[in-house]
Amino acid sequence: MTTKKVSIFKSVLAADEQFAHSIRKEMSEREILVLNLIGSPGAGKTSLLEETLKRRRFNSAVVEGDIATARDAERIASCCVPVVQINTRGGCHLEANLVSKALKALSLENVDVVFIENVGNLVCPAEFDLGEDYKVAVCSSAEGADKPLKYPHLFHECGAVVLTKKDLFPHVRFDRDLFWSDVDSLNAKAAKFEVDNLSGEGIDGWVDQVEKWLNLKRRS
Amino acid sequence: MHEMSLVEAVFESLLPLCADNGWKRVEKVTLKIGTLRQVIPEALLFCFETAAAGTPLEGAMLDIQEVPIRQKCRHCGLEWGGEIPLGRCTACGSTEVDTISGVELDIESLEVAVDDDEKS
Numbered sequence A: 001m002t003t004k005k006v007s008i009f010k011s012v013l014a015a016d017e018q019f020a021h022s023i024r025k026e027m028s029e030r031e032i033l034v035l036n037l038i039g040s041p042g043a044g045k046t047s048l049l050e051e052t053l054k055r056r057r058f059n060s061a062v063v064e065g066d067i068a069t070a071r072d073a074e075r076i077a078s079c080c081v082p083v084v085q086i087n088t089r090g091g092c093h094l095e096a097n098l099v100s101k102a103l104k105a106l107s108l109e110n111v112d113v114v115f116i117e118n119v120g121n122l123v124c125p126a127e128f129d130l131g132e133d134y135k136v137a138v139c140s141s142a143e144g145a146d147k148p149l150k151y152p153h154l155f156h157e158c159g160a161v162v163l164t165k166k167d168l169f170p171h172v173r174f175d176r177d178l179f180w181s182d183v184d185s186l187n188a189k190a191a192k193f194e195v196d197n198l199s200g201e202g203i204d205g206w207v208d209q210v211e212k213w214l215n216l217k218r219r220s
Numbered sequence B: 001m002h003e004m005s006l007v008e009a010v011f012e013s014l015l016p017l018c019a020d021n022g023w024k025r026v027e028k029v030t031l032k033i034g035t036l037r038q039v040i041p042e043a044l045l046f047c048f049e050t051a052a053a054g055t056p057l058e059g060a061m062l063d064i065q066e067v068p069i070r071q072k073c074r075h076c077g078l079e080w081g082g083e084i085p086l087g088r089c090t091a092c093g094s095t096e097v098d099t100i101s102g103v104e105l106d107i108e109s110l111e112v113a114v115d116d117d118e119k120s
Helices: A014-029 A045-054 A071-077 A096-104 A152-157 A176-186 A203-219 B003-021 B041-052
Strands: A002-011 A033-038 A060-066 A083-087 A113-117 A134-140 A160-164 A191-194 B026-034 B061-067 B070-073 B079-081 B097-101 B105-114
Touching: A002 A014, A014 A033, A014 A096, A014 B003, A033 A045, A033 A203, A045 A060, A045 A071, A045 A113, A045 A160, A045 A203, A060 A071, A060 A096, A071 A083, A083 A096, A134 A152, A152 A176, A160 A203, A191 A203, B003 B026, B003 B041, B003 B105, B026 B041, B041 B061
Parallel strands: A033 A113, A033 A134, A060 A083, A060 A113, A134 A160, A160 A191, B026 B061
Antiparallel strands: A002 B105, B026 B105, B070 B079, B070 B097
């Protein structure tokens, strides 16, 4: 027996990337904007979605990713938009093969925007392409201002950063300047928003951005 | 902890390759992994050993080659490396910056045991 070296040169995630590619192609043909919301558990992803959906500026559908329960999907369903829940059963992130199945379960007729709410986690979801147009980093003031530099991949890659719980700034001694200067150093091009999901303050600016992306996609 | 997903993907890719080529024993697997991919090598090794049991990859050495972050400015052409990716060129301040390495997640090569008459 001898040893033979074989070159492979293949992406580890080649199989899943095929699913991401198919999603991107189909959604482009249908002119549907796809956003992948990523943030820690409790960052306010579902609340941000509820506030966004309430404004009814475009027709939305939602893919909810959670380790367990259908609680988020129930909250979204009460906003009267089509929603499908993916339970990853312990998996710390969504993968394109799961999203592809979920999208088939949704009626996408007349839908303008699909929001994918990823599993609450700042690390792993950033590593998996779901066929989205943009990743959106959702981070709350209560998590601390040091998160962008601690989790650089997401903040570097995303199309927008939404800082939630702005009403808590004084209570958690949030260093706002540090947060935004770190975000800027990682990703000067990202659209940047501060919102309070409870009062709805700042939500309109974020919704304007979604509409801007949607118009860009339709023109391309 | 996405290392198990990565290992599963490696096996989904390599096991059919071993079956198709009749490789009964893989001695070494080389992966190229960019710093930005936030992979913990120890976790990857542990998952790999667990998943390899009972397959042609059992006992194979996993060689993880880390690829450092390199970026290049589209405007002035400056190239630089660092621990974290930057959104702005350090020389001219342009935001048109490409990450040219550090995001790899590739199966580079294998070393397989073959009968001498099969070696080509």
